[in-house]
Amino acid sequence: DTAVSQTPKYLVTQMGNDKSIKCEQNLGHDTMYWYKQDSKKFLKIMFSYNNKELIINETVPNRFSPKSPDKAHLNLHINSLELGDSAVYFCASSPDSNEQFFGPGTRLTVL
Amino acid sequence: KNEVEQSPQNLTAQEGEFITINCSYSVGISALHWLQQHPGGGIVSLFMLSSGKKKHGRLIATINIQEKHSSLHITASHPRDSAVYICAVYPFYFGTGTSLTVIP
Numbered sequence: 001d002t003a004v005s006q007t008p009k010y011l012v013t014q015m016g017n018d019k020s021i022k023c024e025q026n027l028g029h030d031t032m033y034w035y036k037q038d039s040k041k042f043l044k045i046m047f048s049y050n051n052k053e054l055i056i057n058e059t060v061p062n063r064f065s066p067k068s069p070d071k072a073h074l075n076l077h078i079n080s081l082e083l084g085d086s087a088v089y090f091c092a093s094s095p096d097s098n099e100q101f102f103g104p105g106t107r108l109t110v111l
Numbered sequence: 112k113n114e115v116e117q118s119p120q121n122l123t124a125q126e127g128e129f130i131t132i133n134c135s136y137s138v139g140i141s142a143l144h145w146l147q148q149h150p151g152g153g154i155v156s157l158f159m160l161s162s163g164k165k166k167h168g169r170l171i172a173t174i175n176i177q178e179k180h181s182s183l184h185i186t187a188s189h190p191r192d193s194a195v196y197i198c199a200v201y202p203f204y205f206g207t208g209t210s211l212t213v214i215p
Contacts, residue, residue: 042205043197094201098142
């Protein structure tokens with residue numbers, strides 16, 4: 001009955017690899033987000049999709065590409081991973097602009 | 112300068128103490144949020160405020176729209192309150208978080 005789920009929870013990989021993080025929500029929300037949380041716990045928005053359409057795309061390297069196959073899923077694909085990509089990535093979903101439900105996070109470590 | 116500023120950055124308290132975390136913001140808002148993140152990482156929404164005051168158990172959140180300031184208070188703090196508390200204006204603006212440690 002998890003509202004917003006992410007897989008995997010932990011991801012350890014080598015520099016230069018390509019990896020994906022999956023996010024699914026069963027809340028029926030139209031809007032989903034990806035956030036990056038750095039080592040100082042600072043959250044920064046990366047992308048937002050509304051009904052499979054990209055609506056927010058902050059200054060994020062082109063190596064990051066979100067994909068939304070349907071409004072319940074928003075996956076994050078990262079090409080050519082770099083050391084600086086190591087962070088915790090949170091997916092969230094929202095019924096409107098005033099509320100968000102966060103996933104459990106994916107801790108990405110790039111070696 | 113961050114659009115949402117929190118203080119203090121770190122806070123250590125003895126069990127039972129009254130705790131206050133402050134948040135100032137410089138953007139227009141329809142609502143401000145307080146989030147809690149426990150060690151281990153999950154983010155939980157504590158409060159959504161657009162005016163006045165809200166209370167949930169030992170947690171109280173207040174907001175002053177004119178002064179663009181919000182506070183989160185914890186009464187009778189407990190070690191299980193140890194977490195990072197983040198104020199946020201969705202979806203763009205997040206405070207840097209306050210790391211709270213409550214010592215038994």
